[in-house]
């Protein structure tokens with residue numbers, strides 16, 4: 001009989017300016033609470049240009065970089081830290097593909113996003129980016 005291994009991780013999730021503007025904060029949080037993940041940090045904040053450029057550093061030089069930075073600083077975001085078993089991989093599934101055309105129905109982007117540039121939500125794509133992004137957005141540390 002195979003035994004399921006527990007892999008408790010933390011991930012960084014941000015509801016982007018279009019998500020807060022469209023009053024989708026409750027819908028996003030509901031998904032994570034339904035999965036019984038634990039909230040470890042949450043704040044409404046306006047991202048500075050400096051933080052945005054660090055966060056999206058891997059996209060520097062791409063044609064959409066300047067627009068991406070301008071957009072993420074254009075209004076408040078909800079920055080969150082969530083914890084749970086295999087949460088990074090599960091969150092990527094719940095969030096859906098970056099391009100809303102490819103995002104499956106039932107995912108956050110599949111249900112609410114219509115644009116690749118304004119796609120409601122960001123979630124870390126690996127343990128390395130999760131660590132880096134949590135340190136960037138929660139330098140004060142997390143609960144528990």
Ligand code: CMP
Nearest residue numbers: 059064068098116117118119121122123
């Ligand atoms: P996110 O998960 O926050 O990570 C990088 C972001 O870049 C991505 O979501 C999209 O919002 C944005 N992005 C990726 N590809 C493109 C593109 N071709 N044009 C505009 N924005 C993009």
